[in-house]
Amino acid sequence: MSTSTFAALRSIGAYAPKKVLSNKDLEAMVDTSDEWIVKRTGISERRIAADNEYTSDMGAKACEIAITRAGIMKSEIDLVICATVTPDYFNMPSTACIISKKIGISNVQAFDISAACSGFVYLLSIAKAFIESGMKKNILIVGAEKFSSIVDYTDRGTCILFGDGAGAAVVSATSNKAEAIVDINASADGTYADFLVTPGPGSVHPATHKMIEEKLNFVQMKGNETFKLAVKTLTQDVTEILKKNNLKASDIPHFVPHQANYRIIKAVGDALGMSKEQVVLTIQKYGNTSAASIPMALNDIYESGRLKKGDMMLLDTFGGGLTWASALLPFAGK
Numbered sequence: 001m002s003t004s005t006f007a008a009l010r011s012i013g014a015y016a017p018k019k020v021l022s023n024k025d026l027e028a029m030v031d032t033s034d035e036w037i038v039k040r041t042g043i044s045e046r047r048i049a050a051d052n053e054y055t056s057d058m059g060a061k062a063c064e065i066a067i068t069r070a071g072i073m074k075s076e077i078d079l080v081i082c083a084t085v086t087p088d089y090f091n092m093p094s095t096a097c098i099i100s101k102k103i104g105i106s107n108v109q110a111f112d113i114s115a116a117c118s119g120f121v122y123l124l125s126i127a128k129a130f131i132e133s134g135m136k137k138n139i140l141i142v143g144a145e146k147f148s149s150i151v152d153y154t155d156r157g158t159c160i161l162f163g164d165g166a167g168a169a170v171v172s173a174t175s176n177k178a179e180a181i182v183d184i185n186a187s188a189d190g191t192y193a194d195f196l197v198t199p200g201p202g203s204v205h206p207a208t209h210k211m212i213e214e215k216l217n218f219v220q221m222k223g224n225e226t227f228k229l230a231v232k233t234l235t236q237d238v239t240e241i242l243k244k245n246n247l248k249a250s251d252i253p254h255f256v257p258h259q260a261n262y263r264i265i266k267a268v269g270d271a272l273g274m275s276k277e278q279v280v281l282t283i284q285k286y287g288n289t290s291a292a293s294i295p296m297a298l299n300d301i302y303e304s305g306r307l308k309k310g311d312m313m314l315l316d317t318f319g320g321g322l323t324w325a326s327a328l329l330p331f332a333g334k
């Protein structure tokens with residue numbers, strides 16, 4: 001389909017809670033070591049939200065920054081979408097509705113999506129479709145997670161990995177093709193649904209004492225199986241999106257992978273032939289923040305002055321579902 005309206009990523013913003021949970025802290029909680037965690041994951045510390053700080057609070061802070069940097073009025077935003085697997089409330093209202101209220105946006109469509117760590121790139125694909133169809137003009141997308149609310153801090157296989165945070169962006173309509181999101185490949189395979197799952201509460205395991213006693217409210221992960229599939233799928237996915245768009249790794253100044261495990265990032269980066277300078281890393285300080293991971297990483301290079309207007313970015317991500325996605329886009333902010 002040909003179109004004269006394109007979608008452009010106008011801004012980025014992020015928020016990381018203050019409290020730091022270090023590997024040393026975890027050593028006192030489970031049978032693990034700083035050395036094991038750094039060697040196997042690349043993580044040194046992660047941020048943890050305060051007890052009274054919720055997913056929507058972090059999301060709202062990231063959104064305020066993204067809106068200011070986009071240089072638009074809140075009244076110009078016509079859609080708010082939040083990606084999260086740790087919503088304020090598990091059923092309703094959506095976290096997008098709560099964020100909208102907290103930042104003073106009302107009477108516009110707002111909803112959540114659930115795609116785990118792939119959430120932010122999924123949001124980009126939804127925003128692109130809404131804009132190119134002419135339905136919306138300025139879309140606020142936000143990935144926000146209070147992952148600590150579903151982590152079992154006695155399970156060393158998962159508690160070392162995850163952190164809390166939020167990242168947001170404004171995606172706007174443009175007629176300038178040079179600013180446009182180039183391509184997005186988003187996919188899923190429910191065959192592997194049991195690789196990463198929070199079993200309850202839900203229609204399978206409604207909230208009961210038994211559900212809590214069996215710790216079904218916590219995230220469960222088949223780590224090693226997920227790891228192997230992530231490396232294989234992501235390598236294939238990013239290779240394909242570059243090839244399809246006649247681009248080489250050397251055309252991409254910023255490769256921004258989901259921050260799940262340094263060894264996954266390195267394996268995919270090496271397969272593409274990316275240099276150290278091209279690969280964006282925040283895993284050492286934030287761990288895996290799920291849907292917030294990619295926008296938090298983008299915000300990091302924006303705030304450090306590395307991300308400039310027009311720079312091409314390659315995003316890639318993999319998460320529960322299983323879901324995965326990659327995106328090619330220039331930064332169209334200031």
Ligand code: ACO
Nearest residue numbers: 032036116117156157160223224226227260261318319320
């Ligand atoms: N400290 C010390 N030892 C540990 C720890 C720990 N924290 N965790 C596991 N081990 C032990 C295991 O018990 C095992 O011991 P054994 O050999 O005696 O049985 C050994 O270390 C190796 O365990 P593996 O699970 O095979 O370790 P692996 O190298 O796979 O690393 C990890 C585990 C870090 C979880 C890795 O598998 C991983 O990162 N997986 C992918 C995660 C991911 O990408 N998820 C998708 C996104 S998340 C989302 O969507 C929400």
